[in-house]
Amino acid sequence: MDEEKRITLRLPVDLHAWLVAQARTARRSLNSEIVHRLEAPGATVADAESP
DSSP: OOOOOOOOOOOOHHHHHHHHHHHHHTTOOHHHHHHHHHHSTTOOSOOTTOO
16 A cells, blocks of 8 residues: 555444454454455455454
């Protein structure tokens, strides 16, 4: 990423908690986890494990 843009994002509490847990498991920051999931090939809005 050459440029970055900062945004404010509102998430349901349960989704936030799930993303935090996933990020910890992968040893990533919450921001990195979100970017990783959005950039992943075949990324979907939700998977079978997401709240």
